[in-house]
Amino acid sequence: KNMGRAFVYVILGGGVAAGYAALEFVNRGLSIGELCIISQEPVAPYERPALSKGFLLPEAPARLPSFHTCVGANEERLTPKWYKEHGIELILGTAVKSADVKRKTLLTATGETISYKILIVATGARALKLEEFGVTGSDAENVCYLRDIADANRLVDAIQSSPGGNAVVIGGGYIGMECAASLVINKINVTMVFPEEHCMARLLTSKIASYYEEYYKSKGVDFIKGTVLSSFDFDSDGKVTAVNLRDGRKISVDMVVVGIGIRPNTGLFEGQLTLEKGGIKVNGKLQSSNSSVYAIGDVAAFPVKIFGETRRLEHVDAARKSARHAVAAIMDVDKTDEFDYLPFFYSRVFTLSWQFYGDNAGEVVYYGDMSGGGTTFGAYWVSKGHLVGAFLEGGTKEEYEAIAKATRLRPEIEDLGELERQGLGFAVTT
Numbered sequence: 368k369n370m371g372r373a374f375v376y377v378i379l380g381g382g383v384a385a386g387y388a389a390l391e392f393v394n395r396g397l398s399i400g401e402l403c404i405i406s407q408e409p410v411a412p413y414e415r416p417a418l419s420k421g422f423l424l425p426e427a428p429a430r431l432p433s434f435h436t437c438v439g440a441n442e443e444r445l446t447p448k449w450y451k452e453h454g455i456e457l458i459l460g461t462a463v464k465s466a467d468v469k470r471k472t473l474l475t476a477t478g479e480t481i482s483y484k485i486l487i488v489a490t491g492a493r494a495l496k497l498e499e500f501g502v503t504g505s506d507a508e509n510v511c512y513l514r515d516i517a518d519a520n521r522l523v524d525a526i527q528s529s530p531g532g533n534a535v536v537i538g539g540g541y542i543g544m545e546c547a548a549s550l551v552i553n554k555i556n557v558t559m560v561f562p563e564e565h566c567m568a569r570l571l572t573s574k575i576a577s578y579y580e581e582y583y584k585s586k587g588v589d590f591i592k593g594t595v596l597s598s599f600d601f602d603s604d605g606k607v608t609a610v611n612l613r614d615g616r617k618i619s620v621d622m623v624v625v626g627i628g629i630r631p632n633t634g635l636f637e638g639q640l641t642l643e644k645g646g647i648k649v650n651g652k653l654q655s656s657n658s659s660v661y662a663i664g665d666v667a668a669f670p671v672k673i674f675g676e677t678r679r680l681e682h683v684d685a686a687r688k689s690a691r692h693a694v695a696a697i698m699d700v701d702k703t704d705e706f707d708y709l710p711f712f713y714s715r716v717f718t719l720s721w722q723f724y725g726d727n728a729g730e731v732v733y734y735g736d737m738s739g740g741g742t743t744f745g746a747y748w749v750s751k752g753h754l755v756g757a758f759l760e761g762g763t764k765e766e767y768e769a770i771a772k773a774t775r776l777r778p779e780i781e782d783l784g785e786l787e788r789q790g791l792g793f794a795v796t797t
């Protein structure tokens with residue numbers, strides 16, 4: 368008979384948000400045995416962004432335990448021992464198969480029923496598969512996605528099996544761009560293929576994107592834009608030998624990396640919780656339509672106050688901060704305000720590094736030197752007479768803090784020409 372276990376708090380999912388939530392629980396005073404984390408992954412929560420960066424380096428690659436949460440914010444590194452010491456039950460390598468929010472129970476793949484008083488859903492997202500776009504064969508051993516440790520290990524194996532070889536990277540978002548850079552560093556020839564006119568199309572303007580594309584080209588990366596993959600060719604072992612593009616081209620490959628977007632893992636809660644923007648809709652306390660269930664990280668659609676609307680963000684800073692805020696709201700509701708989050712994205716490739724704050728809406732004002740790799744430049748977005756977004760490549764810590772602060776203040780902008788003239792100085796003096 369299934370006896371099951373009961374906890375006060377259960378975090379479903381063991382990714383970035385789970386790790387930061389656990390730390391916040393401990394900092395606020397958690398009792399032994401109150402909290403359980405259930406994760407499909409076989410390891411304790413870690414800083415997922417490392418998988419496309421340090422993890423893929425040819426020399427001294429990052430490996431666990433070095434990037435367990437919460438190193439990303441220069442906090443304590445939460446190894447399995449840390450969870451044990453704080454009386455937190457880690458149930459790893461275990462998928463939850465169903466949830467019943469009325470009964471407040473979860474059923475695991477191993478057949479155990481876990482009950483909770485408060486559930487925090489931190490299931491993140493999964494990589495979209497080519498099969499969802501009508502292409503078959505993406506389970507071949509030299510076709511790689513990148514979302515979790517298992518994917519990252521597979522990617523490292525593919526890299527090591529393709530010395531000096533050719534890779535095609537499908538998708539021009541940040542996974543594609545970061546993987547392409549890592550492949551180049553591993554001395555693999557890279558062709559990037561994506562349907563948009565330029566890379567990072569959801570965030571960057573064509574002018575900023577062209578700076579990065581030129582830099583990538585100087586490192587030997589080829590770009591094939593405006594088309595998509597239509598099929599793979601295979602050898603007798605089932606390995607992919609070439610990719611066929613819809614525009615008729617065929618490219619021989621040793622390996623393929625696919626980064627074509629993600630879908631939030633909401634499946635367990637469809638029909639039980641209100642969904643919005645593809646995620647679980649929550650209020651300013653990260654609480655869902657069921658008052659015992661909170662959602663944080665990539666799976667949560669929360670009110671972004673400075674935009675006056677609900678958004679779902681797929682970025683690590685939002686995962687960290689929504690996690691902390693949810694735990695604050697759970698443990699000390701009276702002293703916890705509505706979540707007031709300034710969207711923040713960043714990426715690091717080669718020796719380049721950028722940060723973006725706010726919203727990329729309205730008119731764009733550029734500043735700085737966009738002449739070539741390694742320079743400092745940026746852009747502001749001005750909407751309805753206010754500064755709403757800021758981007759900076761190659762800034763110092765102080766300069767990044769300045770654009771973050773300026774964006775949060777939403778200053779009125781009367782004269783775009785004057786903003787352009789002041790450039791980065793505007794943020795620094797605001």
Ligand code: FAD
Binds near residue numbers: 407462464
């Ligand atoms: P996740 O970290 O994805 O964790 C979700 C967890 O839930 C996983 O452990 C998963 O196995 C588990 N889970 C899901 N369903 C179940 C189930 N039914 N049962 C049990 N467990 C389940 N963001 C940036 O801002 N900057 C970057 O440079 C950056 N780089 C990235 C690089 C890579 C390779 C990837 C994949 C992402 C990157 N991101 C980056 C995005 C960032 O990592 C995510 O926003 C963040 O991980 C979201 O945290 P989360 O806890 O919501 O989800």
